[in-house]
Amino acid sequence: MKLHELRDNPGAAKKRTRVARGPGSGKGKMGGRGIKGQKSRSGVSINGYEGGQMPLYQRLPKRGFTKPNRKTFAVVNLGLIQKFIDAGKLDAATITEDSLVESGLLRRKKDGVRILAKGDFSAKSNITVTGASKSAIAAVEKAGGTLTVATAAAAE
Numbered sequence: 001m002k003l004h005e006l007r008d009n010p011g012a013a014k015k016r017t018r019v020a021r022g023p024g025s026g027k028g029k030m031g032g033r034g035i036k037g038q039k040s041r042s043g044v045s046i047n048g049y050e051g052g053q054m055p056l057y058q059r060l061p062k063r064g065f066t067k068p069n070r071k072t073f074a075v076v077n078l079g080l081i082q083k084f085i086d087a088g089k090l091d092a093a094t095i096t097e098d099s100l101v102e103s104g105l106l107r108r109k110k111d112g113v114r115i116l117a118k119g120d121f122s123a124k125s126n127i128t129v130t131g132a133s134k135s136a137i138a139a140v141e142k143a144g145g146t147l148t149v150a151t152a153a154a155a156e
């Protein structure tokens with residue numbers, strides 16, 4: 001094997017189509033754009049344009065409302081918390097929002113952490129978070145622990 005004998009595997013590198021580069025390219029002359037017209041020319045952006053008629057998206061009424069001060073929660077499933085406890089990344093005795101971030105389970109707290117009940121949970125632990133589903137609270141209590149939902153004011 002010499003340096004000049006090195007080749008890619010067959011089919012590994014697909015050559016890009018060189019549009020409008022002569023008849024031999026297979027996409028020559030008009031480059032697949034047809035003859036004349038607005039769409040054959042460069043610099044054309046006509047998505048949603050209806051030839052001077054008011055476009056459909058402008059004719060339809062606006063709907064809905066986006067709450068400007070809405071809260072977003074970082075969501076964690078109980079199964080994932082159990083996985084981190086088993087791996088020794090989390091202390092099972094007391095789990096807070098800060099300890100979840102430090103362990104690497106969450107990137108950031110956002111407006112608080114909300115626990116959901118997906119997965120199996122068997123560790124006896126005291127968890128304090130901003131929010132939790134009823135089934136998550138039941139699952140933690142069934143395992144012999146407590147899940148405390150702190151109020152939003154206490155979390156800030």
